[in-house]
Amino acid sequence: MSDYLLDVRGIGISFGGLKACDGLTVQIPTGGLHGLIGPNGAGKTTAFNLITGVYRTQMGSVTLDGVKVDHLRPHEIAKAGLSRTFQNIRLFSELSVLDNVKLACHCRGRHTLLGTLLRTPRFVAQERAMTARAIEMLDVFSLQHLAGEQAKNLPYGDQRRLEICRALATEPKVLLLDEPAAGMNPSEKKALAQSIKLIREQFKLAVLLIEHDMGLVMDICEKITVLDHGCTIAHGTPSEIQNNPKVQEAYLGEPATA
């Protein structure tokens, strides 16, 4: 048993000759907020895909709350308590906002064909519970007034928040956010930072955050891992990272001159 809620050790994958992610280790305790940064194409999203089982890791292991999950399929990993958002928003665009969130409650229920066809009391009760829970979740993000709207009709910022809302509805232990602030204006970003802190406490989550906005990352993360070309080039607290010459080199493309 490790002391960490999410214990990622040395995972990696190559696409052809390209090592998109090479031996990434990230360990997050319960309630931790961990940042994952790096220049474009560093392999951050690939790391998420490995952790959530979209790609199968070619090395290393992923342990969630003491359970090895790296051999599981994505829906099993979701059920185990890992949920995520996507960099290029992947909402169910034709479905209503409410149904997007209700769908995420799916992995906590039982769904028999017979119950569905006959509308058994158990089925009806479960549907009701899902609706209630989904509305509750939408409430957290003040999206409840949009419940009946098709997801594709939402403004960009709301879509991002709906994705987080949907991810939370799976009742995760660890939440992975892939550039949640992308495309948001400064005030929206500020509000987002607040919500992330809030949900972490309210839902007792650990959060792994990919973000290009350094202000946001430095502000809310306790630990940061920096990737470049698939490799981990630095690891530490925000202030350590800020003063790390390797990081500056990766971002600016040349050795930092003091």
Added chain:
Amino acid sequence: MSGELQQLVPTMMPSAARALLKGVALPVASALVLGLVMQFVVGPAIGAYPASVALQVGISVMLAVSLNIVNGYTGQFSIGHAGFFAVGAYVGAGISYYAALSGIDPASGQQPSQALSNGAWLVWNDGQNFLFSYGEWRMILASIVGGCVAAGLGYIVGLPSLRLRGDYLAIVTLGFGEITRVLLTQTKPQIFDRDELAATHAKDWVIPPMGGATGFSDIPAYASLMWVWFFVAVMIFFAYRVKQSSTGRALLSIREDEIAARSMGVNITKYKVRAFVLAAGLAGLAGSLYAHTGQVIRPQEAGFQRSFEVIIFVVLGGMGSISGVVLAAIILSILPEALRDLSEYRLIVYALLLILMMIVRPKGLFGVREIWEFWPFTRAKKSEKKVITP
């Protein structure tokens, strides 16, 4: 759909009884009402020939509603649906016909050819042979068996092929339809003689005597307007309930975005197979009912032409919209009858319609939504709902 009806249900009833009433009795009763109206009001009003068209329209609607579950809700492109239809037709017809021939029908004691000559929608004139007669129950049982066999095949075909995507799945399902068609032509000649039937052994049924390329005829025509439309209503209820459930959301989420669906905890393989099995089962049921409408069934039932027809219903009606698909099936099944002279050009018209739709409304007439969701009245109600929690 049943919103107003639900309000009629007394609220003071014990919950279990109420659940049974809402869950089973209400849909069955409304389906019966539709069936009886079609039989005794619509049928006599429109006359014998249009009534026979109405039977075929019902079959088309069932096919459209069933395929909609795979192609519409789940977004998987199956083009072998007629294969399941034909399997259901042959299984149901085989059971009904050979049971009748072997004289298992003590009630009527009729030879199958006699039952046939009564004509499907005219059977009710016969008095002893309509509405809950022995033969009709046997037809329903045979149809359910036909549906189950088709569903089983759906599982066998679906499990490996649903790991495939898009074009590959289409090719596999097309292949399934064609294989079914070829296998059906290889069946042995139909047995018309009672004594000959009695003399058969189990090994004679390894390759069943289903008429081969000439087709299977003299099937007892018990599928009256009443039964066909009863099952149309039941299937629409089923399809609607699936759509409005966690299972339906899972299917729709697969169509919208597989990766997101998986990451949100949906076992996409399981749900694709579920959709496939359900659709195949319903198509098999429809096939068996079709066989009981006084038709000679031929191996071509499994052919691409019928599959294509059903795809048109689903694409035009709106991938996922039950009401849209039902409407498309009704219109497109009546149209060729209305324009008999042009019926040779039907496929050309279909193709043109398809192209037109792709340009004008690529998501079908109604997209994933139902017709009533477009009424301004329901729109208003929806926005009222939105402000419950200010």
